[in-house]
Amino acid sequence: MRADHLTGSVRPGRDPGDVDEAVLDVVESIPAGRVSTYGAVGRLVGVGPRRVARALSQGGAAVPWHRVVRADGSAAEPVRARQLALLAAEGVPVRRQRVDLAAVLWPDD
């Protein structure tokens, strides 16, 4: 349980921590060799894409964050080079710094 000691208490339904947890859980479930997008993950979890990005920048170290790219297949700038390298190492088709989402987008089936 979350002891929200001081900060404006918790509201029923979804605590921020739970949302982040849900996002990380989805990202963790992305199969190797497949790639998803911030928007797709956000849709599965029920939050906006920026919330997904925020969650990854925060606790992405614990999940395969490199399997999440932008809607157009490009990688976020702060991690661009590293992400593309990791994806290429998994056999993900990358064309001129953009992932071929048509081939590896998850979920798609």
Added chain:
DNA sequence: AGCTTGACGTAGA
């Protein structure tokens, strides 16, 4: 309290 920033997305030029 308001303003700025950010691992985004979509639409229009």
Added chain:
DNA sequence: GTCTACGCCAAGC
């Protein structure tokens, strides 16, 4: 095909 503008939503100052 690329670039710009605007919307979203939460965190940080």
